[in-house]
Amino acid sequence: MIHTPICDLLGIRYPVLQGGMAWIADAELAAAVSNAGGLGIISAMNAGGDWVREQIRKAKSLTSQPFGVNIMLASPHVEEVAQIVVEEQVAVVTTGAGNPSKYMKAWLGAGIKVIPVVASTGMAKLVVRNGASAVIAEGGESGGHVGELSTIVLVPQVCDAVDVPVIAAGGIADGRGIAAAFALGASGVQMGTAFLVARECNVHQNYKDKVLKAKDIDTMRTGIRSGHPVRVLKNQFARDYAKMEFDSNVTDEALEQYGAGSLRKAAVEGDNQQGSFMCGQIAGMIQEERTASEIIKSIMAQTEQIVTGGCPWVK
Amino acid sequence: MSTFEKVVEILVEAKDLEAGNITETSTWDDLGLDSLDTVELVMSVEDAFGVSLEMDETMQTVGDVVKAIEALK
Numbered sequence: 573m574i575h576t577p578i579c580d581l582l583g584i585r586y587p588v589l590q591g592g593m594a595w596i597a598d599a600e601l602a603a604a605v606s607n608a609g610g611l612g613i614i615s616a617m618n619a620g621g622d623w624v625r626e627q628i629r630k631a632k633s634l635t636s637q638p639f640g641v642n643i644m645l646a647s648p649h650v651e652e653v654a655q656i657v658v659e660e661q662v663a664v665v666t667t668g669a670g671n672p673s674k675y676m677k678a679w680l681g682a683g684i685k686v687i688p689v690v691a692s693t694g695m696a697k698l699v700v701r702n703g704a705s706a707v708i709a710e711g712g713e714s715g716g717h718v719g720e721l722s723t724i725v726l727v728p729q730v731c732d733a734v735d736v737p738v739i740a741a742g743g744i745a746d747g748r749g750i751a752a753a754f755a756l757g758a759s760g761v762q763m764g765t766a767f768l769v770a771r772e773c774n775v776h777q778n779y780k781d782k783v784l785k786a787k788d789i790d791t792m793r794t795g796i797r798s799g800h801p802v803r804v805l806k807n808q809f810a811r812d813y814a815k816m817e818f819d820s821n822v823t824d825e826a827l828e829q830y831g832a833g834s835l836r837k838a839a840v841e842g843d844n845q846q847g848s849f850m851c852g853q854i855a856g857m858i859q860e861e862r863t864a865s866e867i868i869k870s871i872m873a874q875t876e877q878i879v880t881g882g883c884p885w886v887k
Numbered sequence: 888m889s890t891f892e893k894v895v896e897i898l899v900e901a902k903d904l905e906a907g908n909i910t911e912t913s914t915w916d917d918l919g920l921d922s923l924d925t926v927e928l929v930m931s932v933e934d935a936f937g938v939s940l941e942m943d944e945t946m947q948t949v950g951d952v953v954k955a956i957e958a959l960k
Binding site: 719 | 921923929930941943
């Protein structure tokens with residue numbers, strides 16, 4: 573049996589968090605992951621307060637287990653959503669796309685466990701000083717908004733930099749990945765792409781099919797010109813977008829306009845013409861649609877087998 | 888040494904910038920620093936001056952940081 577400080581901290585059976593994927597991670601997916609023994613997470617993305625409140629209440633009706641809300645700090649509704657998680661007494665808040673320091677006092681005061689996603693040791697130290705319960709060290713293998721450092725480089729350095737539990741994310745979708753994360757010093761993992769194809773995930777079937785079909789080299793980064801790179805599946809839309817980024821005749825405004833709403837088009841409409849199918853590099857290893865419970869149980873069984881077997885090269 | 892000079896020294900040391908290129912009106916963008924660089928800068932400044940800063944939208948330039956430090960000193 574695998575049991576880590578993350579299990580105790582969050583009151584969960586398996587040290588596995590589900591990534592807060594915008595337009596994808598709703599109450600049903602979060603509840604399914606929490607019911608399976610991990611920590612499900614609702615993505616508040618750019619949504620208004622009413623939608624977030626409704627999703628939180630829906631998740632509570634679907635599971636008695638703890639779950640979290642991922643707050644995207646660049647959201648126009650961040651102030652409102654930051655207050656709603658307090659009112660609704662959410663167990664865990666994870667944050668992305670920025671520095672959560674200004675909200676942390678209110679969340680911690682409400683007894684919420686705050687676990688920011690960090691892409692550098694500096695950010696990890698800053699959020700821990702402000703009271704973070706743990707940090708998610710997310711490498712650039714992830715889907716969606718990504719930092720520069722890879723998971724294998726980032727995780728051990730974050731572990732050395734802070735004295736709270738570290739959750740590894742980016743490029744993890746099987747027991748080998750989790751065993752490697754443990755070897756790097758992490759005591760838990762967060763997986764997004766692996767849960768995107770869960771049966772309980774309401775993302776458009778075209779999106780799931782594209783992830784299932786993807787091979788190792790089928791993702792790329794767009795948004796490099798804006799300074800906010802995003803990992804997506806390669807399609808014509810992504811290639812055209814990347815070309816426009818290198819075209820100095822295309823203004824920043826025109827570029828932003830071109831990309832606007834593209835994740836929603838992918839996730840909700842399955843639109844391959846104008847959709848951004850955000851997805852991690854690990855998509856190549858994800859082969860079938862299974863329930864959240866099947867995903868977690870099989871991955872944890874494999875993890876246990878690997879770590880108890882030790883390293884075959886040690887004689 | 889003035890607060891500005893000290894901040895410049897920190898920037899030069901941590902980010903391998905040319906001191907001559909840094910003025911009070913230099914923005915992070917002008918200096919080629921991203922958000923993770925500025926987080927690290929805040930940590931270094933706090934250690935050096937013994938103050939606690941909040942890195943928010945009001946801090947866009949080197950001069951903004953200098954002003955914030957001087958207000959707290």
